[in-house]
Amino acid sequence: MPTSTPPTRTTPPTRTTPTLRTTPTPRTTPTLRTDPTATRDWTLWTTDARLVVADPRLLDAAAAIVDEVTGAVERAGSRFREDSELSRLGPAPVGGVEVSAMLARLVDAALVAARDTDGDVDPTLGADLVALGYEHGVPSADPAGGAAPAPASLAVAEGVTLAPGPRRAPAWPDVRLDGRVLTVPAGVRLDLGATAKAVAADLAARRVADELGVGVLVSLGGDIATAGPAPAGRSSWGVDVQDLPTDPATTIELAPGHALATSSTQKRRWTSGGRPVHHILDPRWGVPAAPVWRSVTVAAPTCLRANTLSTAAVVRGLGAVAWLTSLAAPARLVDSRGRVVVTGGWPAEVDGGSGS
Amino acid sequence: MDRTPDTTRDTGRRRARTVTAAVGLSAVAIAGATSVGVFVPGSLDASASTTGDTSSSQSGTSADSGTSTDQGSTDSGSTDQGSTDSGSSGAVTTPVQPSTGQGSQARSSGS
Numbered sequence: 001m002p003t004s005t006p007p008t009r010t011t012p013p014t015r016t017t018p019t020l021r022t023t024p025t026p027r028t029t030p031t032l033r034t035d036p037t038a039t040r041d042w043t044l045w046t047t048d049a050r051l052v053v054a055d056p057r058l059l060d061a062a063a064a065i066v067d068e069v070t071g072a073v074e075r076a077g078s079r080f081r082e083d084s085e086l087s088r089l090g091p092a093p094v095g096g097v098e099v100s101a102m103l104a105r106l107v108d109a110a111l112v113a114a115r116d117t118d119g120d121v122d123p124t125l126g127a128d129l130v131a132l133g134y135e136h137g138v139p140s141a142d143p144a145g146g147a148a149p150a151p152a153s154l155a156v157a158e159g160v161t162l163a164p165g166p167r168r169a170p171a172w173p174d175v176r177l178d179g180r181v182l183t184v185p186a187g188v189r190l191d192l193g194a195t196a197k198a199v200a201a202d203l204a205a206r207r208v209a210d211e212l213g214v215g216v217l218v219s220l221g222g223d224i225a226t227a228g229p230a231p232a233g234r235s236s237w238g239v240d241v242q243d244l245p246t247d248p249a250t251t252i253e254l255a256p257g258h259a260l261a262t263s264s265t266q267k268r269r270w271t272s273g274g275r276p277v278h279h280i281l282d283p284r285w286g287v288p289a290a291p292v293w294r295s296v297t298v299a300a301p302t303c304l305r306a307n308t309l310s311t312a313a314v315v316r317g318l319g320a321v322a323w324l325t326s327l328a329a330p331a332r333l334v335d336s337r338g339r340v341v342v343t344g345g346w347p348a349e350v351d352g353g354s355g356s
Numbered sequence: 357m358d359r360t361p362d363t364t365r366d367t368g369r370r371r372a373r374t375v376t377a378a379v380g381l382s383a384v385a386i387a388g389a390t391s392v393g394v395f396v397p398g399s400l401d402a403s404a405s406t407t408g409d410t411s412s413s414q415s416g417t418s419a420d421s422g423t424s425t426d427q428g429s430t431d432s433g434s435t436d437q438g439s440t441d442s443g444s445s446g447a448v449t450t451p452v453q454p455s456t457g458q459g460s461q462a463r464s465s466g467s
Contacts, residue, residue: 037461039461045467047467048467050462050463052461052462197467217461217462219462219463219464220467221466221467222463222464222465222466222467223464223467224462224464231461233458234456234458236453236456237461237462238455238456238458238459238460238461238462239460239461239462239463239464240460240462240463240464241463241464241465242463242465243465243466244465250455251455251460252452252453252454252455253452253453253454253455253456254451254452255451255452255453258451258452260452260464261464262464262465262466262467263466264465264466264467265466266466267465267466267467295465295466297464299450299451299452300451301451330450330451330452344450345450345452346450346452347452347453347454
């Protein structure tokens with residue numbers, strides 16, 4: 001039976017300190033008697049991470065698993081670590097390189113996301129992100145002293161993005177993964193960003209539930225995966241959904257075994273060439289997607305699926321509502337003026353929202 | 357980030373109504389959304405789309421979301437939709453239900 005007293009956390013397992021990972025600051029959060037869970041919060045990949053287990057006695061063991069999974073994902077697929085397997089592939093042409101099982105899994109997930117969205121979630125935008133100044137985890141104020149300015153006609157305003165030039169042919173269909181043999185077209189730099197984080201959440205939650213037999217929630221930068229049963233005394237996980245503190249908020253119940261992801265045009269913003277930009281690019285032009293939506297949150301059976309849909313919805317702009325509806329995807333979209341649109345059975349928010 | 361799992365407090369957070377038609381969304385978008393009946397009928401007033409800071413209004417009334425414990429998969433399946441049609445009633449069940457007021461364990465926001 002779960003207890004209300006979390007155990008003392010043991011020393012985290014030894015591992016190589018990654019470049020961008022800050023020193024974990026695990027905290028065991030005493031919970032209310034009515035909520036017999038234990039929580040660990042830390043900083044990962046320049047964002048907040050949270051682990052919640054339904055049995056406090058298993059928090060340390062669960063944390064070790066999550067660390068192992070996220071470490072493996074980072075070592076394989078981080079664009080921000082020079083020593084990652086992905087970085088060692090380099091921007092130079094790569095043909096038929098056998099990669100690790102983890103990197104193959106991450107690339108496969110990214111290609112699935114691309115196929116499912118007709119390329120709206122595109123893993124081949126690494127060079128575009130670098131050109132915009134997003135090269136070291138936290139975007140720089142301006143790339144290389146303006147040496148690599150944003151496209152001249154880029155304009156980000158409410159609901160408007162001007163394309164900088166001709167529509168580009170997508171490169172992702174030419175990324176080949178045959179088993180563990182990866183082929184990347186010349187000049188293409190992979191960025192597995194969003195999908196890798198979601199895969200990490202899925203993998204970590206699944207492993208914790210399978211190996212420890214406990215209900216678990218893993219949140220990596222707000223991308224949430226759950227596995228196993230809900231905490232004792234309840235049938236679901238409560239999740240607050242809110243991007244910035246000034247944005248509309250709601251609280252929902254997420255069924256065990258499901259996931260939730262939020263994509264935002266308000267986070268990871270910086271200026272490039274004197275213009276405001278954010279990190280979700282429209283692959284057609286290689287520039288930030290028009291900020292029709294401040295944020296999009298989607299629920300799905302996996303975090304990868306949820307993140308794929310939320311990211312693509314940002315890229316699709318106004319067309320996202322019809323698209324998400326056609327997929328029967330439970331989603332919550334907050335537009336540039338803070339108005340909320342929901343699809344696919346997401347609870348409506350009336351006169352004050354549906355949450356706390 | 358520690359959060360006290362208490363959803364009955366007034367957090368002072370900004371709240372919003374779900375928008376309906378004619379708030380600047382495209383006809384395509386509106387048609388798509390209304391096809392599943394998720395919009396709140398009535399208000400077409402875009403100016404009333406937000407209510408600002410209000411007192412707590414816990415709208416969750418369901419004591420049990422009725423969800424299964426199916427664990428899903430970590431695979432990158434591309435066909436799952438995350439919702440099921442319950443059949444003859446026409447009601448749609450989803451993995452997301454209104455808050456039951458039992459508190460929250462996490463927060464989803466962009467990163």
